[in-house]
Amino acid sequence: GDSVTQMEGPVTLSEEAFLTINCTYTATGYPSLFWYVQYPGEGLQLLLKATKADDKGSNKGFEATYRKETTSFHLEKGSVQVSDSAVYFCALRDYSNYQLIWGAGTKLIIKP
Amino acid sequence: DADVTQTPRNRITKTGKRIMLECSQTKGHDRMYWYRQDPGLGLRLIYYSFDVKDINKGEISDGYSVSRQAQAKFSLSLESAIPNQTALYFCATSDSGTKAGETQYFGPGTRLLVL
Numbered sequence: 001g002d003s004v005t006q007m008e009g010p011v012t013l014s015e016e017a018f019l020t021i022n023c024t025y026t027a028t029g030y031p032s033l034f035w036y037v038q039y040p041g042e043g044l045q046l047l048l049k050a051t052k053a054d055d056k057g058s059n060k061g062f063e064a065t066y067r068k069e070t071t072s073f074h075l076e077k078g079s080v081q082v083s084d085s086a087v088y089f090c091a092l093r094d095y096s097n098y099q100l101i102w103g104a105g106t107k108l109i110i111k112p
Numbered sequence: 113d114a115d116v117t118q119t120p121r122n123r124i125t126k127t128g129k130r131i132m133l134e135c136s137q138t139k140g141h142d143r144m145y146w147y148r149q150d151p152g153l154g155l156r157l158i159y160y161s162f163d164v165k166d167i168n169k170g171e172i173s174d175g176y177s178v179s180r181q182a183q184a185k186f187s188l189s190l191e192s193a194i195p196n197q198t199a200l201y202f203c204a205t206s207d208s209g210t211k212a213g214e215t216q217y218f219g220p221g222t223r224l225l226v227l
Contacts, residue, residue: 032214043116043202043218044155089154093214098143098162099170100216102154 002027006090006103013080014111021075021106023064023090031092033057033066033073034100038087047075047088085110115139116219118203124225125193133188133222135203143206144186145216146170146178148199155202161186162208193226200224 007022025031032051036044048057053068062077073090090103116137125131135144142163147155157170159178167180175197179187190197200223204216 034215041220043220044204044216045218046215049215099157099160100155102156104152104154 002031002092002094002101004090004092004101004103006088006106009087009105009107010109011106012109012111015082016079017110019075019077019080019084019108021088021090021108023073023075023103025071025073025090025092025101027071027092027094027101029094031094033064034091034093035062035064035073035075036089036091038089038105040086044089080108080110082110082112084108116203116205116217118201118219118222120222121220122223124227126227127194129193131190131193131224133201133203133224135186135188135219137184137203137205137217137219139205139207139217140183141205141207141217142183143208144180145204145206146176146186146188147202147204148172148197149202149221150199158188158201190224193224195226198224198226 004025034049035047037047038044048059050057050066056065064075087105087107089105091100119134145160146158156172161167161180164180177189202221203219206214206216
């Protein structure tokens with residue numbers, strides 16, 4: 001079945017560092033891919049998405065490119081801030097069903 | 113006001129008790145979902161509903177039941193709570209009209225502790 005694998009956390013960085021959180025997937029068909037973010041004490045919210053190969057999603061300085069050849073959707077940010085500290089979830093949605101398949105989440109800690 | 117609300121936000125109960133978690137939304141979405149979140153496991157789908165008359169089991173429905181009382185309300189019940197149902201529960205909604213890039217909107221969560 002479909003699955004999403006994320007790098008384990010926590011990931012700890014200093015402010016202004018470059019961020020990469022790896023996400024790879026297995027799926028039949030052509031999934032849409034998502035990154036959601038969960039700030040402390042809150043529900044999840046969509047950060048960015050891409051619905052077809054080579055699309056780049058971007059929001060709040062974060063970017064991720066849908067790479068079909070490597071089945072990846074890695075999240076990147078050039079300069080992180082303390083306020084980016086959160087748990088980040090990668091997810092996919094396949095056309096054949098209506099469910100989102102979630103990665104385990106990666107906790108990001110940014111130190112001043 | 114929040115678009116997706118959940119009540120209660122926190123609940124402590126004892127093994128064997130019946131409890132209900134409630135979710136309401138003002139987004140006008142037809143689809144609603146219940147998830148549980150456990151550390152290191154991401155989110156797992158319990159039940160989902162595409163409209164008032166359409167309710168479906170998710171990955172981990174055993175021990176849970178749901179009721180879709182109206183388009184805006186979707187309740188999750190634990191008929192006889194057990195300690196391994198201790199988790200963070202999220203309600204979410206989505207709009208069927210957006211298809212491929214369908215975004216889910218989450219409530220703030222209910223933290224449940226079963227003693």
